[in-house]
Amino acid sequence: MASLGGRRTTFLTGKTVTFIVLVLGSVIYLMPFLWLVRSSLMSTGQIFRMPLEWIPKPFRWQNYPQALTAMPFFRYLFNTLIVLVFVEAGTLLTAPMAAFAFSRLRWRGRDLLFFIILTSLMIPYAVTLIPTFILWKSLGFVNTYLPLTVPAWFGGSAYYIFMLRQFFAGLPIELDEAAYLDGATPWQVLWKIVVPLSKPALITVAVFTFLGVWGDLMGPIIYLNDAKKYTLAVGLTIFRGAYSTKWNLLMAASSVIMIPPIVIYFIGQNYFQRGIVMTGMK
Amino acid sequence: MKKFETKWGIMLALPGIVGYFLWVLGPTIAAIFMSFTNWSLAGKPQWIGWENYAKLFNDFIFKKSLFVTFYYAIGSVVAGLLVSFFWALLLNVKVPGRSLFRTFFFIPSITPSVAVAMVWLTLYHPQFGLLNHIFKSIGLPALRWIYDEKQVIPAFIVMSTWTIGYTITIFLAGLQGIPEYLYEAAMLDGATWWHKLCHVTIPMMTPTIFFNLLMGVIGALQGGFTQAYIMTSGGPNYSSMFYTYYIFLTGFQYGKMGYACALSVIIFAIIICLTVIIFRTSRYWVYYEALRK
Structure with a gap:
């Protein structure tokens, strides 16, 4: 299986960098979902609050x-x-x-x-x-x-x-x-x-x-x-x-x-x- | 060829063949025919020759929507190819949790487009949207995103790079089809990863890039309906009047079926021309050796 760097020259550092970039990318791609779920459990007041809050307080399960x-x-x-x-x-x-x-x-x-x-x-x-x-x-x-x-x-x-x-x-x-x-x-x-x-x-x-x-x-x-x-x-x-x-x-x-x-x-x-x-x- | 094969072949294929004439070929011919009439939901349709097509030249919204759709198609196809190629390269490296990463990048693509539109509506919200929060926190000015004439299409292009799971998957399959010995040969010549990318990976991937480009162009030229319908209503000031949305409005909101058909025939012609052009130019940049087994 072909990897980006080829097998033998892929140093540990290359893989580490790839891994870190993939973690960051995953965070970006999952962010809209987190945002959606977080907003779905808040009051409208808390959604609009500044600065930004990530944890619903309280968790409004009744929204569902x-x-x-x-x-x-x-x-x-x-x-x-x-x-x-x-x-x-x-x-x-x-x-x-x-x-x-x-x-x-x-x-x-x-x-x-x-x-x-x-x-x-x-x-x-x-x-x-x-x-x-x-x-x-x-x-x-x-x-x-x-x-x-x-x-x-x-x-x-x-x-x-x-x-x-x-x-x-x-x-x-x-x-x-x-x-x-x-x-x-x-x-x-x-x-x-x-x-x-x-x-x-x-x-x-x-x-x-x-x-x-x-x-x-x-x-x-x-x-x-x-x-x-x-x-x-x-x-x-x-x-x-x-x-x-x-x-x-x-x-x-x-x-x-x-x-x-x-x-x-x-x-x-x-x-x-x-x-x-x-x-x-x- | 045995006798029962012909009988059964036609019998089993019949629903598909009839379906093709009922839902594809028939309506396509009918659309061309209807585009020469003033067909509307009320009243008898009359043959009006090229009048609908002549009207297009003075239709400001038609020109605007053509521009908007091309702007979006070029932007989203180029951005989509670059971004998905980048992620495919990384997702092809054997790192721990690779299949989990692949899942994360794929999931947005199976999300119903209506829900995608709802989520991005709030991400782009000028007051409480996540993107403006991030912009402000790093000292950038807040944007109006989909509520601004100039920003709306770039915003939709950014949004389109979130749902590229299918393109990534096809790129990954292409990457896995590159024979390992090419990399080994390159290594013997002392190639760096950059050389390998430019002289092995990309040339060997051109058939896959070609496929994704073609599918991307055909898809993007018909895209944007859900975004326009849910997020912007084609605004502000027609700046997100995607072509399919304009056809929908013309046919189903204003009831001008004949004119809507003329619009649809135009986009059909454009898609055919672009497909032919992409196929014709492919011989200059697609590495066909790779297609031979």
């Missing part, structure tokens, strides 16, 4: 229940989970199907079609935004969850199909051939052989999908106009508008919305890092 009841938090959470479940299910069903067809079956036009699908990575979402909205509006499905969930049932995204295809292509084809000799169908080969061997890639897709749904702001803003249907991300922006002076509650609500992605990240960390690399490499 207050923030969560000031907005219909559980309603938003429930809505977000509904969207999430349907998007995950659609993506994890149809993206592996397409990836399998594009990597482990040979048929005419396969590579051309795959290339065409890949071109969608180049098309900015801003271009498709308005016609897609008009389509949903003319179908009468604005203000439902369909515009946010149905597209996931059509391959998820070219990005996921690409990632899974790269992974599937790396598995030995003899596995499939043996199964076909035993009379298995491609459907069975996909779900009983290929998918169980592709957990890292599928977990990566699942985590990306989660992060996408959890943080999506534009989609819910455009498609949902009934406040009861809002997701957490939109809910937080509404909260900000309504309680613009209650910085402590806003910070508490913001910390809560950050927790699930961080937990998911820690669970899927090892797979996830490999997944990002897969998309960046040939």
